Amino acid sequence: MGIHNKRMISCILTAVLALSGTAVFADTEQMPEEKPLVYFHANMFDDVSGQEYYYDAVEYAVQKGLMTGMGENQFSPDLTVTRAQLLLILWNLSGRPDAPLSEETDKPWYSAAAAWGSESGVSSYETEELEQPITRGEMGELFYRYAGHQGFDIGKIDSLQQFSDADLLQEAQGEAMGWLVQQGIVEGYPDGTLKPEQAVSRGDFAVLLYHFCQKLMPEELQDVPVFAGAQTMSAVVMDTQLGNFWAKAGEITASDDIERVIAVTWCAEDQSDMSWKELELREDGSYGGLIQAADHQFHFGTYTVDFYLQLSNGMQLPLGRTSVLLEGKESQARVWTQVYRVYDQAGWDLYSCYNWVVQNTSYQKLPIPLVPPEGYTEAEWYALQSFELGQGNCYCYAAAFYYLALGLGYDAHFIQGQVGLARGGYGPHGWVIINIDGSSYICDPESQDDIGRYNFYMQPAGSPVLRYRWE
Numbered sequence: 001m002g003i004h005n006k007r008m009i010s011c012i013l014t015a016v017l018a019l020s021g022t023a024v025f026a027d028t029e030q031m032p033e034e035k036p037l038v039y040f041h042a043n044m045f046d047d048v049s050g051q052e053y054y055y056d057a058v059e060y061a062v063q064k065g066l067m068t069g070m071g072e073n074q075f076s077p078d079l080t081v082t083r084a085q086l087l088l089i090l091w092n093l094s095g096r097p098d099a100p101l102s103e104e105t106d107k108p109w110y111s112a113a114a115a116w117g118s119e120s121g122v123s124s125y126e127t128e129e130l131e132q133p134i135t136r137g138e139m140g141e142l143f144y145r146y147a148g149h150q151g152f153d154i155g156k157i158d159s160l161q162q163f164s165d166a167d168l169l170q171e172a173q174g175e176a177m178g179w180l181v182q183q184g185i186v187e188g189y190p191d192g193t194l195k196p197e198q199a200v201s202r203g204d205f206a207v208l209l210y211h212f213c214q215k216l217m218p219e220e221l222q223d224v225p226v227f228a229g230a231q232t233m234s235a236v237v238m239d240t241q242l243g244n245f246w247a248k249a250g251e252i253t254a255s256d257d258i259e260r261v262i263a264v265t266w267c268a269e270d271q272s273d274m275s276w277k278e279l280e281l282r283e284d285g286s287y288g289g290l291i292q293a294a295d296h297q298f299h300f301g302t303y304t305v306d307f308y309l310q311l312s313n314g315m316q317l318p319l320g321r322t323s324v325l326l327e328g329k330e331s332q333a334r335v336w337t338q339v340y341r342v343y344d345q346a347g348w349d350l351y352s353c354y355n356w357v358v359q360n361t362s363y364q365k366l367p368i369p370l371v372p373p374e375g376y377t378e379a380e381w382y383a384l385q386s387f388e389l390g391q392g393n394c395y396c397y398a399a400a401f402y403y404l405a406l407g408l409g410y411d412a413h414f415i416q417g418q419v420g421l422a423r424g425g426y427g428p429h430g431w432v433i434i435n436i437d438g439s440s441y442i443c444d445p446e447s448q449d450d451i452g453r454y455n456f457y458m459q460p461a462g463s464p465v466l467r468y469r470w471e
Contacts, residue, residue: 044073044318053203053207054204057209058206061206064223064224066089066209067089070202070314073314074314077203077206080134081199082134083138084108087117088110090146093213093217093221094116094146133199135196135199136194136198136199137169137170137196140186140196141176144177144179156182160177165194165195166194168194185215227253229252229253230252233307233319235248235324237324237325241336242336243298243332249287249320252286252309252319259311261308261309262276262316263308264305264308265277265304267299277289293330294334300327304321305323306318307319331377338387349408353404353408354404356404360390361390361449363392363446364391366385369395370393383399386400397430397444397445398414398430398444400445401443412432413432416430417468418468418469431446431447439461440460441458441459442459442461442464442468443459444456444459444466
């Protein structure tokens with residue numbers, strides 16, 4: 001059924017009517033070692049439900065390899081069918097006679113089907129007409145010609161007097177539609193019309209194709225064995241401080257080329273934090289990727305992981321499900337996610353990180369102290385003002401640099417003390433002290449930003465540029 005609760009996974013694939021059906025592995029939670037195949041069902045498409053009149057027809061057409069999706073896990077039932085697409089289906093029904101040995105060609109994808117249609121007398125369209133939408137009247141004529149070409153009895157024809165718009169049919173179309181109605185392949189609309197000039201939608205076309213095959217060739221078409229599955233699926237916690245785990249699907253088999261494998265994950269019971277990640281192909285043939293709490297509102301608890309595989313025809317198939325308990329703290333994960341973001345930008349160097357704080361934080365007057373929300377320390381909340389908002393007071397500058405120094409392995413301390421004022425006395429101030437080989441050094445990124453003519457990086461604690469005092 002598509003992504004959980006029918007949520008779409010975006011992709012850039014598109015496809016035309018193609019020649020494969022689909023079978024998939026069932027949900028693999030608590031499955032036996034050998035995962036059995038279950039066959040495709042139409043509501044695996046995100047835009048097809050069991051309540052639609054074309055549901056059974058879509059399922060049949062895909063299972064018999066006559067139609068498939070249009071990319072992004074959509075069947076697109078309302079999209080119009082072109083003349084070329086219909087010829088492709090009829091050519092496929094005929095067993096693809098005179099198919100080229102190689103598909104590597106600069107000719108249009110429908111060239112072989114179009115040539116067959118012209119040579120067999122099924123089609124009389126000019127090349128430039130083939131990519132136009134086909135009407136219901138034209139569709140009936142092509143099916144009628146195809147039936148004659150295949151040797152079906154096409155002698156019994158309905159008069160069509162019961163349809164109020166039958167006079168809109170051209171002569172050849174009237175004969176064709178009369179035969180389709182007589183065979184029970186076409187029934188018309190509830191308002192007593194045939195709508196012969198209306199363009200054919202993919203949903204309507206699937207219904208006609210279903211009736212045609214069931215009436216005239218019920219035993220001739222076999223299910224196409226297209227499948228996908230994974231024997232192993234796992235989720236392993238990697239880092240509780242950052243809040244992440246590794247999702248992996250291995251021993252994957254598929255009858256068609258694999259376009260990508262996706263992990264859809266959530267922690268919240270209502271799935272409000274749902275996110276998806278495309279997994280990377282590993283050297284051992286498995287697909288894996290790092291799932292981060294940062295992409296799920298920094299939630300901690302039990303994560304559900306649904307794996308999906310997308311074939312090259314654009315169809316998305318469920319591989320199975322696993323779960324993992326991710327323990328940690330939201331506050332800690334938020335801070336350390338930002339710390340590693342800075343490392344990616346500035347590099348793993350203390351002075352570069354110091355300069356990053358100076359250059360990427362602008363001063364903003366805030367209450368002293370700034371009261372953090374429940375679950376956060378003052379240092380964490382101050383640091384996040386700098387990391388996430390790019391602004392804050394001296395405590396924010398200092399707290400951000402404090403965590404950057406800690407992450408690099410330094411003996412760093414976030415200080416909330418006092419500093420001498422130009423007008424005399426002392427005022428509240430925040431900075432960082434770093435201890436190296438028994439000596440203490442002051443780093444004060446806010447003062448560097450405010451009075452940068454002095455060096456406030458790694459000043460000896462006993463002889464700073466400013467007068468600092470702390471307990």
